[in-house]
């Protein structure tokens with residue numbers, strides 16, 4: 001059905017409030033008023049996993065920037081963080097089930113290593129694409145293109 005991306009996003013950000021405050025994170029949202037024809041659980045799963053990573057692998061006082069916009073029938077979604085980053089040699093592997101970067105930091109930051117594999121499955125389901133850019137100690141940007149019928153509400 002048609003779902004409001006902003007509504008999904010607002011609901012999720014509410015859930016991350018406590019973690020956000022603990023790390024004193026600045027979360028910047030730049031999202032068009034977008035309606036997508038997709039499964040709501042899929043869209044929630046994508047946002048939830050990407051935002052959860054951008055928060056937990058961030059640094060104190062860091063920033064998370066989320067943007068989404070329509071491009072033809074695609075939704076482009078970008079989640080950028082100022083966190084610890086992913087070493088070059090791990091960047092391909094993080095989409096594999098259960099893969100987590102080095103044991104040292106995985107001990108401190110909990111997770112199962114499934115989040116990004118779920119995101120990848122959803123992206124493939126819609127025949128979309130996923131791009132990861134990351135620099136250690138600088139941050140990570142994930143960009144998704146999801147070919148789902150999108151329409152925007154024009155601003156007045």
Ligand code: ATP
Nearest residue numbers: 053054057085094100101111112113114115116140
């Ligand atoms: P889960 O999402 O299941 O709770 P997880 O976060 O460990 O656990 P993924 O989301 O699949 O699993 O991410 C895999 C690994 O990639 C993480 O363990 C982490 O090492 C690395 N990673 C993912 N996102 C980021 C990010 N934004 N910044 C730095 N490292 C990241």
Ligand code: MG
Nearest residue numbers: 053111115116
């Ligand atoms: Mg995760």
